[in-house]
Amino acid sequence: MWTFFHKLASPPHFYRIAPAFIRVFAVTGLVLIGWGSWGGLFEAPIDYQQKDAFRIIYVHVPTAYLSMMAYSIMAVSATIGLIWRMKLAHAVAAGAAPLGAWFTFLALATGSIWGRPMWGTWWEWGDPRLTSQLLMLFLYFGYMALRSAIDDPLKADKASAVLALVGAVNIPIIHYSVYWWTSLHQGQTVMEGKMPPEMLNPLLINILGFTLVFGALLLYRVRSEVLYRERRSRWVRELVLGGEMR
Amino acid sequence: MTGLLSADRLRLYRGDRCLIRDLSFALNPGELLLVEGANGSGKTSLLRAIAGLLPLDQGEIHWRGKATRLHRQELSAEMSWLAHRLGMKYDLTLVENLRFEARLRGAKWHDQESLLRRLGIDRLTRLPLRALSAGQQRRVALARLILSASGLWLMDEPFTNLDVAGHDLVLELVREHLRDGGLCVVASHQSFDIGAPTRRVTLQ
Amino acid sequence: MTPAEHDGSDLLAGFSAIVRRDLLLAWKRPGDALNPLVFYAMVSTLFPLATGPSQQQLLLNGPGVLWVAALLATLLALNGLFVSDYEDGSLDQLILSPQPLPLLVLGKSVAHWLTTGLPLVLVSPVIAMTFSLPTEITGILLLTLTLGTISLSLLGSIGAALTVGLNRGNALLSLLILPLAMPVLIFGARTVSLAVAGDATSSGVYFLAGYCMLNLSLAPFATAAALKISNE
Numbered sequence: 001m002w003t004f005f006h007k008l009a010s011p012p013h014f015y016r017i018a019p020a021f022i023r024v025f026a027v028t029g030l031v032l033i034g035w036g037s038w039g040g041l042f043e044a045p046i047d048y049q050q051k052d053a054f055r056i057i058y059v060h061v062p063t064a065y066l067s068m069m070a071y072s073i074m075a076v077s078a079t080i081g082l083i084w085r086m087k088l089a090h091a092v093a094a095g096a097a098p099l100g101a102w103f104t105f106l107a108l109a110t111g112s113i114w115g116r117p118m119w120g121t122w123w124e125w126g127d128p129r130l131t132s133q134l135l136m137l138f139l140y141f142g143y144m145a146l147r148s149a150i151d152d153p154l155k156a157d158k159a160s161a162v163l164a165l166v167g168a169v170n171i172p173i174i175h176y177s178v179y180w181w182t183s184l185h186q187g188q189t190v191m192e193g194k195m196p197p198e199m200l201n202p203l204l205i206n207i208l209g210f211t212l213v214f215g216a217l218l219l220y221r222v223r224s225e226v227l228y229r230e231r232r233s234r235w236v237r238e239l240v241l242g243g244e245m246r
Numbered sequence: 247m248t249g250l251l252s253a254d255r256l257r258l259y260r261g262d263r264c265l266i267r268d269l270s271f272a273l274n275p276g277e278l279l280l281v282e283g284a285n286g287s288g289k290t291s292l293l294r295a296i297a298g299l300l301p302l303d304q305g306e307i308h309w310r311g312k313a314t315r316l317h318r319q320e321l322s323a324e325m326s327w328l329a330h331r332l333g334m335k336y337d338l339t340l341v342e343n344l345r346f347e348a349r350l351r352g353a354k355w356h357d358q359e360s361l362l363r364r365l366g367i368d369r370l371t372r373l374p375l376r377a378l379s380a381g382q383q384r385r386v387a388l389a390r391l392i393l394s395a396s397g398l399w400l401m402d403e404p405f406t407n408l409d410v411a412g413h414d415l416v417l418e419l420v421r422e423h424l425r426d427g428g429l430c431v432v433a434s435h436q437s438f439d440i441g442a443p444t445r446r447v448t449l450q
Numbered sequence: 451m452t453p454a455e456h457d458g459s460d461l462l463a464g465f466s467a468i469v470r471r472d473l474l475l476a477w478k479r480p481g482d483a484l485n486p487l488v489f490y491a492m493v494s495t496l497f498p499l500a501t502g503p504s505q506q507q508l509l510l511n512g513p514g515v516l517w518v519a520a521l522l523a524t525l526l527a528l529n530g531l532f533v534s535d536y537e538d539g540s541l542d543q544l545i546l547s548p549q550p551l552p553l554l555v556l557g558k559s560v561a562h563w564l565t566t567g568l569p570l571v572l573v574s575p576v577i578a579m580t581f582s583l584p585t586e587i588t589g590i591l592l593l594t595l596t597l598g599t600i601s602l603s604l605l606g607s608i609g610a611a612l613t614v615g616l617n618r619g620n621a622l623l624s625l626l627i628l629p630l631a632m633p634v635l636i637f638g639a640r641t642v643s644l645a646v647a648g649d650a651t652s653s654g655v656y657f658l659a660g661y662c663m664l665n666l667s668l669a670p671f672a673t674a675a676a677l678k679i680s681n682e
Contacts, residue, residue, distance in 0.1 A: 138629040145625050149616050152261065158679045159612050163626060166608055166672050170630050173661065177633035180657075181640060232262050297546055300682055323548040331539025335471070337478045342471075349467030350547050352460040374478075 009088045011226045012235040018223045025216035032209030039202030047199075053117045056110050058203060062210035064107035064129070067136060069211070070100025073218070074143070075168035078161035088222075090157035091229060093164060094147065095221035099214065101140035108133050128182040132175050139167050153229065249274045250310060251296075251398060251429055257304035258288065258295055265291055269305075271445055273431070275397075276424050278442055281433040283449030289433035290330065292449065293402050296431060297327050309398075326396035330403055332383050333390075336376040340367060340386050343375065347390050358393065365389050365415070380407040388419065399423060399430045464549030465557045472561030483565040486527035490570050493519040494577045505582050512581030513642035516591075517598070517635055520570060524599055525624050525631075527566040528606035531558065532614040532677065541614075541681050552670035555677065559607050559670070567599035587645040590655070597658040598638040604669035605630050611676035633661060 040058035047054040074096040081089035111130050112122050125131060146163055150156035195203070230236045249272030258266040265288030273279050281289050294300040296307060298318055307314045309321040327333075334343040340362075348355040362368035365385045367378075375383055384407050391399060404416045417440060420430055424442045476483050497515040501507055535541040544554050574595055575588045583591075609627040616622060641654030 135629045135632055138625075142626040142629060145622055146612060149613070149622055152682075155679060155682055159676060162608075162672055162676045162679065163612060166630065169668065170633075173633050174629070177636045177657070180653075181636045297542075299542060299545060299678075319548060319550075322546050325546065327542060327546050329539050329542055331537075331542070333539035333543040335475060335534075335540065336538060337475055338471070342474065346467055346471045347543075349470075350464050350549060352463045352548075 009086050011088060011091075011230050011233075014088055015223060015226055015235075015239075018219050022216045022219045022223075025212045025219070029209045029212030029214075029216060032205050032212065034209075036202045036205030036209055039198075040206065044199045044202055045196065050118065053114065056114045058206050060107060060110035060114060061203060062207045063103045063110060064133065065207060066210055066214050067100055067104035067107050067133065069214070070096050070103060070218075071136065071139070071164075071168070071171065074100060075164045078164040081157060082161045082165075087229065088226065090161070091222050091225040092218070093161065094157070095218055095225050097140055097143050097147070097160075099217055099221065101137060101144065103214070104133060104137045104140060108137065126182050128175075128179045131182070132178045135174050135178070136171070139171070143167070248272060248311075251431075252308045253296070253305065254308070255305045256292075256295065256302055256307070258291055258300070259303050260288070260291060266295075266449065269447065271447060273429050273445065275427040275429060276443060277429060278420065278424060278440060278444045279429075279431045280437070280444055280446045281431065281449065282435070282437060282446060284435065287449040289435075289449060290402055292447075293327075293400050293431060293433050297325065297400055298322065321398075324396050325398040325400065326391050326394040328387055328391050328399065328401040328404060330406065332375070332387055334375060334383075334386065337374055339372060339374055340378075340389075341371050343386065344390060344393060348393065351394060358389070361389060361392060366411075381409060381412055384408055385412065385415075388416070392419065397428050399428065401430065401432045403434055404432060405434065405436065461549065461553060464547065465553050468544075468554050468557035469561045469564075472558055473564065476561070476565040482530060483527075483569065486523040486566050487569050487573065489526055490519050490523035491573065491577065493522060495580075498581070508581045509583065509646065512578065512583050513646060514639045515581070516574060516577060516595075516642070517639040520574070520595060520599060520638075521602060521628075521631055521635055523570060524567065524602040525606055525627060527562070528603065528610045528627075529620050529623055531562055531607055531610040532680075536614045536681065541677065545678060545681060551674040551677065555607065555611075555673045556666075556670040559603050559673075562607075563600055563603045567603050568596075571595045571599060583642075583646055587642065590645040590651050591642055593655060594638050594641050594658055597655070597662045598634045601634050601658070601662045601665045602631055604665040604673075605634075607673045608669055608676055611673045611680060614677070614680045634658070637661075 037058055041055055044055070046052060074093045077089040077092040077096070080086055081093060108130065111127075111133065115124050115127070115130070116122055119127075123130070143160055143163055147156050147160045150159055227236060252270075252272040254270055256266055256269040257264070269292075271279060281292055283289050291300060295302050298314055298321065302315075309317070309324075312320060314321045338346075344358070345355040359368055362371070365388055367382055367385045367389065370378055370382060375386060378386070388404075391401075399420070401420075404420075405413050408416065417438065420432070421440055421442060423430060424440075494515060497511065497519075498508060501511065532541065535544065545551055547554070571592060574591055575585075578588070578591055579585070606623070606627050609623045612626060613623045637654045637657045641651045641658070644654065645651050
């Protein structure tokens with residue numbers, strides 16, 4: 001078991017096995033998204049309150065969920081990198097941040113579009129989920145800004161890892177305070193009650209599909225990150241000069 | 247390899263450049279380690295790594311037989327670091343600075359007139375360090391080194407800014423420290439002979 | 451040459467040594483502590499000038515304005531927390547000192563709060579008066595600002611440690627810390643607003659107190675780790 005992890009953590013090994021995973025994740029993920037979206041857009045019944053507007057949840061919920069997921073991945077791999085000095089872990093954290101920021105942005109954008117027919121405005125401060133998503137986006141910006149401000153990559157890895165950890169401790173507190181804030185404000189809740197299975201199932205399929213696509217994108221980014229970071233090492237030189245590595 | 251301070255196959259990168267490759271040494275009480283090399287050869291980095299300010303890429307440093315990576319406090323309690331930068335506050339006077347250092351080490355501060363006179367800074371006690379010349383500031387740093395009563399001195403270019411008398415004073419202080427059973431690691435681009443057991447490391 | 455032994459009094463000695471040193475330094479350079487205070491007062495006066503002198507509006511927005519100004523002033527003051535120690539090499543000496551670094555860092559934060567945070571808290575009732583906030587809320591204003599600025603100082607010290615030695619540190623510090631500072635802003639401003647309206651304020655005060663404790667216990671460790679990394 002341990003040797004498996006050890007081998008996985010070795011950059012050349014990771015570089016070699018990643019493409020297979022990327023292909024599987026991307027293909028399965030896209031198929032699932034196609035299936036889930038078909039189900040969500042055409043087969044799910046119309047919501048009696050929101051009419052067709054609710055169908056944006058099939059994009060909104062998966063992206064919102066992955067924006068959190070990406071931060072968890074970032075924080076966990078940053079911790080691993082900080083404690084066990086694992087190079088690959090820092091590369092994962094570095095690769096997850098911009099992806100997380102993009103998914104947060106998508107969640108915000110779809111949330112805002114959804115809000116337009118519901119609230120009559122593009123932005124409603126009274127909705128705690130939108131507000132805390134916005135703060136999440138700022139956290140990602142801070143993380144990426146710190147990373148790009150430090151020239152030495154090893155130092156950037158460690159400093160941003162500390163920031164990711166501090167952020168991870170604070171995210172629940174930020175969420176809680178935003179909810180407390182809007183509870184005084186009588187914010188509107190968009191979705192209430194239980195969903196019928198023909199509505200819920202496509203959503204679950206889409207969540208799985210988006211997660212797989214996210215995984216493929218993450219692996220792709222990490223693979224490029226590893227290649228760049230190891231550019232001075234022998235295996236990369238052999239790879240570039242001597243064709244495909246065995 | 248045994249010694250009070252020992253290093254085992256140290257490897258240190260700065261960016262993409264390998265500064266130090268597989269360096270080992272052992273140092274015992276009364277011995278001096280002289281780190282020589284041109285500007286930019288990694289002398290300061292090596293000293294910072296020994297002090298624990300810079301993480302090693304490979305290898306292990308032991309103090310009293312314990313790895314300093316895991317037992318930092320035990321080394322820092324007995325070590326004093328004379329860096330290129332002063333490491334004191336320019337807005338405070340000499341006495342205010344040294345009193346802070348004493349408190350930091352949990353010691354009482356009392357007048358150190360004889361020591362200050364020996365270093366030639368006994369008349370400067372009321373001035374903020376900002377008003378002192380570079381050489382005089384250097385002497386204040388030496389005063390801190392001695393007052394710390396540490397066993398291990400790490401000195402980075404100790405002769406910078408000092409006049410001839412100051413140069414000799416540093417040699418004398420190091421000699422006394424070694425005679426009292428202390429250890430000393432000196433990084434310097436100029437070679438010198440001190441009449442004590444000396445190990446040399448030359449960085450490329 | 452025996453390994454130094456540590457006991458409680460020894461730990462306290464290092465902590466008090468650095469508090470006294472930084473207070474002495476602040477005493478010798480009063481401008482550094484005064485600037486954020488003047489900034490605070492000025493930003494607070496900007497808002498009425500921008501939004502109009504209507505008393506109703508000031509009463510409504512006053513707590514929020516006070517808290518935003520306090521947040522910005524605290525962040526402004528934090529920029530310099532470690533810069534001079536980094537530049538003159540004192541940071542090396544602090545990291546290498548036999549005292550545990552988190553404790554020294556906490557000492558620096560305490561001294562920093564005493565010289566920048568506390569004056570800010572103390573002038574707040576005067577500014578609140580110009581916003582025609584009722585004098586009955588002075589107590590809750592002082593309490594929430596005290597707890598809040600301590601939290602902000604501690605949180606900000608993490609950012610200051612992460613950005614020390616970077617050219618673009620100033621703007622970056624705010625970018626890193628502002629999202630983390632939101633809970634303090636939300637609870638601080640809202641609690642004062644509730645007090646103005648005559649509502650119960652205990653939940654906000656409890657939150658601020660708890661958050662302050664959390665920061666007191668965790669932030670020094672994060673700051674110490676960040677300082678070591680920045681100083682490599």
